[in-house]
Structure formats: C-alpha cells, structure tokens
Amino acid sequence: MKITAARVIVCCPGRNFVTLKLETDQGLTGVGDATLNGRELAVASYLQDHVIPCLIGRDPQQIEDIWQYLYKGAYWRRGPVTMSAIAAVDTALWDIKAKSAGLPLYQLLGGRSRTGVMAYGHATGRDIDETVDEVLRHQHAGYRAIRAQSGVPGLVKVYGVSTTGRMYEPADNTLPSEHDWDTALYLRHTPRLFEAVRLAVGDETHLLHDVHHRLTPLEAAQLGKSLEPYGLFWMEDPTPAENQEAFRLIRQHTTTPLAVGEVFNSIWDCKQLIEEQLIDYIRTTVTHAGGITHLRRIADLAALYQVRTGSHGATDLSPVCMGAALHFDTWVPNFGVQEYMPHSQEMLSVFPHDWRFDNGMLYCGETPGHGVDIDERLAARYPYQRAYLPVNRLRHDGSLHSW
Known part of the structure; x- marks a missing residue:
C-alpha cells in the first residue's frame, strides 16, 4: 500500500479547523486533526509545504517509522506547530490501518x-x-x-x-x-x-x-x-x-x-x-x-x-x-x-x-477506523476566518498576565 495523495483542508464552520486527508492506492483514506487554536495557518503551511512532499509514495502501514521520520528527521523537534502536524499524519495513518483491518480503532490499540x-x-x-x-x-x-x-x-x-x-x-x-x-x-x-x-x-x-x-x-x-x-x-x-x-x-x-x-x-x-x-x-x-x-x-x-x-x-x-x-x-x-x-x-x-x-x-x-470523515464540499462553504485568543492584563496597571 502507498500514499498517493494528501491535502490540507482549512474551514471555519463556526471556528477554524485544519484537517489532513491522506489517500492510498488501495482506495483507503484517513483523516487527522491539525488544529492549533489561533495559529491554524502555521500548521497548515507546515503540513502543505514541508510534510506532505515527504509522505507521497510511503507505506501508510509503517506508522512508527513515519512518526520517527517526521519527528527526528526535521532536526527541529517538538513545539506545538510541529507536533500538531505530526499528530494529524499519525491520526490519519491509524485511521487507514484500522480501515484496512476492518476494525474500529480501539481494537487495534x-x-x-x-x-x-x-x-x-x-x-x-x-x-x-x-x-x-x-x-x-x-x-x-x-x-x-x-x-x-x-x-x-x-x-x-x-x-x-x-x-x-x-x-x-x-x-x-x-x-x-x-x-x-x-x-x-x-x-x-x-x-x-x-x-x-x-x-x-x-x-x-x-x-x-x-x-x-x-x-x-x-x-x-x-x-x-x-x-x-x-x-x-x-x-x-x-x-x-x-x-x-x-x-x-x-x-x-x-x-x-x-x-x-x-x-x-x-x-x-x-x-x-x-x-x-x-x-x-x-x-x-x-x-x-x-x-x-x-x-x-x-x-x-x-x-x-x-x-x-x-x-x-x-x-x-x-x-x-x-x-x-x-x-x-x-x-x-x-x-x-x-x-x-x-x-x-x-x-x-x-x-x-x-x-x-x-x-x-x-x-x-x-x-472501521476512528469513525470521522470530512465533507469537503460542505467544508468549502466555510472559508477560514482569522481569529485570535484573548490576552490578559492586570486591572490595576495594565501589565500582561498569563491567560
């Protein structure tokens, strides 16, 4: 089995979500969530520009190897953008693996x-x-x-x-x-x-x-x-x-x-x-x-x-x-x-x-799989809308405080 296509879908049905969808040469697909609240496009770009080119042609069944490849291979480890992108790939791969086995995901775990x-x-x-x-x-x-x-x-x-x-x-x-x-x-x-x-x-x-x-x-x-x-x-x-x-x-x-x-x-x-x-x-x-x-x-x-x-x-x-x-x-x-x-x-x-x-x-x-998909046609009706999380300031002097 090989990954033949991958795409990032950004939509805003009330709030912004970033979804990765993987396709294989056997007709199986998998989806993963890559949403990072208030910094959604950073993860979308990381996936689109840096991760997806490395996935095409790989065997989606090799979940552990792909995880290590994306984590260690980037050299710059950890951080919310990197790990959210890796999570989306990983979740989509588990989705595919469970579908291939004909089982709900929890059975594979x-x-x-x-x-x-x-x-x-x-x-x-x-x-x-x-x-x-x-x-x-x-x-x-x-x-x-x-x-x-x-x-x-x-x-x-x-x-x-x-x-x-x-x-x-x-x-x-x-x-x-x-x-x-x-x-x-x-x-x-x-x-x-x-x-x-x-x-x-x-x-x-x-x-x-x-x-x-x-x-x-x-x-x-x-x-x-x-x-x-x-x-x-x-x-x-x-x-x-x-x-x-x-x-x-x-x-x-x-x-x-x-x-x-x-x-x-x-x-x-x-x-x-x-x-x-x-x-x-x-x-x-x-x-x-x-x-x-x-x-x-x-x-x-x-x-x-x-x-x-x-x-x-x-x-x-x-x-x-x-x-x-x-x-x-x-x-x-x-x-x-x-x-x-x-x-x-x-x-x-x-x-x-x-x-x-x-x-x-x-x-x-x-x-079979994790049981969730994305309706891409419907998602297209809800385009991305920039949104930020608030900041917090102390009321007595206006200095920035943890939010």
Whole structure:
C-alpha cells in the first residue's frame, strides 16, 4: 500500500479547523486533526509545504517509522506547530490501518477497557447563581462530572464565561481582545462559588475547575487548600507549567487533585510532573501531543505513577480529534475523564461521525477506523476566518498576565 495523495483542508464552520486527508492506492483514506487554536495557518503551511512532499509514495502501514521520520528527521523537534502536524499524519495513518483491518480503532490499540467514557461538561455563569443553575442543568442532563466557572465581581471578562450567555468560544475576534484580571478578587470569589455549587448538587457529582495558568505556585496552593472542603475532582492548570518544579510547592500545601497538560506537546513537557507524582491527571490531546502514537507513550508513563488521563476536548479541536480521542479513551487503562464541549450542528455536519453522547457518557462507534470523515464540499462553504485568543492584563496597571 502507498500514499498517493494528501491535502490540507482549512474551514471555519463556526471556528477554524485544519484537517489532513491522506489517500492510498488501495482506495483507503484517513483523516487527522491539525488544529492549533489561533495559529491554524502555521500548521497548515507546515503540513502543505514541508510534510506532505515527504509522505507521497510511503507505506501508510509503517506508522512508527513515519512518526520517527517526521519527528527526528526535521532536526527541529517538538513545539506545538510541529507536533500538531505530526499528530494529524499519525491520526490519519491509524485511521487507514484500522480501515484496512476492518476494525474500529480501539481494537487495534488493544480492545476495550470500559463500556463508555465519562465526560465532563462546562457550566458557566456571569455570577454564582447563574453558574449554579447551569451546573444543575448539566446534572439533570446526566453529567456525572461538571466544570464550574463563574464571572468574578469587579472583572469585566473572565476566561470560560460568555458575556452574552451563549456557549463560550474564546477565539472570536480578528485581533486579540483584552481581558482584565485581579488575583485577589478571584481568590476570594472562587471558594464562595464552590460552596454554593456543592450545596446545590450534593456529594455525588464530580466538580472541576480551570484556573487557566493564572496563579503563582503559592497562590495556587492557597486556592487548592480553600477548595478542599468541596471535594473537587481536579483543579486544572493552576500555574504555568514551563517550570515543572513549581507544582512541588502546590503539592506540599494542598490535597486538591491537580490536572495539567492541554498546552503540552510531548512527553518531555510532563516527564517530571509524572515521575515525581506532582499531578493527578495529564490532559494532553491526540492533536497537540503528536497523535495516538505519542499519546500512548505519555499514558503508559503516567500509568506507572498512578496518574490518569483527562484529555482536553473543547471545540478548539475538531470532531476528528474527538473521534480519535474516544477510541483512545475506550482502550487506555488509566483513563480518568474526557472533556466534552459539544460542537455546533454546522461543525458536525462538516465532519460526519459515529461517536455519540448519552446521559453523561461518550461512546466511540464501531465503524472501521476512528469513525470521522470530512465533507469537503460542505467544508468549502466555510472559508477560514482569522481569529485570535484573548490576552490578559492586570486591572490595576495594565501589565500582561498569563491567560
């Protein structure tokens, strides 16, 4: 079998997605997600100008060799652009291999470890009362795990909360919008939020919260300790993780479980965090961490230290990524939870898929491959629209802060 053609499809059915499609001389095709939120065209160019010429004529069944070729052969290793491009190739190759075998992808990985995948939803509100209402709505919809985010009194814009009451989508401006931030206001407000939420939902529902890299290690430790009475499933991205040792300080002061990794792109970004058991959940994704091949390595390392997976799954990743992630989740023995932010109907129409959500659980399909394709004619109706993620500035002096 040989790869005979490859193309990059960039479309915007509500937000920008980058999709790689591979074709073979046996009529099999495979698709992979290469979306890098706010930097989509960088990955599209990397694929089109540098990767695709190296793929034509290769045997798509040699997944490991192609992965090593693209990773080591470029000399410039790692980084979000490179690893997202490699991930798209890798995911498409696994799609082809599973189709060739006539099996759903999870069977090639080793079969089922579970009947379904627990998902967590996003409950957001402009204030505590609105957030509580949204948490209860998710609970009634069957979610066993719910992420709660609330507006903070005194701040105009807060990550994860729409000012219009609609589903939150951060990449919504042709130039970066600017949010304001005040750590003291946030640290006073967040424990009050979870006191109200826990009182409303009871003890059985898992509650999660995303800090979004905005605290110092000591501030994160203070927040984690103040949230301990409410039994969080996890506190996500409490501090920037470029310095992995920073999590040691947080760990010394709180037993609130820690999750990190949606911005990671290789095993080296989380090696120390895992080996020193400084985190409880690793949130790397199929799309941003080099595909299924590399994500398996991260998950296997994590399993040695009782760290579980909790892959990022917001709509900055396409339904192709979700399809591949659910096959991975169905297999991986040290699964924790899967983030689920529903795609819009126009997004789902561009990406025909066989995975489904039901009563708080996600289920991969039984179609050979990962079960997701792209309708290229329909995708062409949604051309790329430049969009950026926001930036964050401290409200008292305007200095740039982590967003």
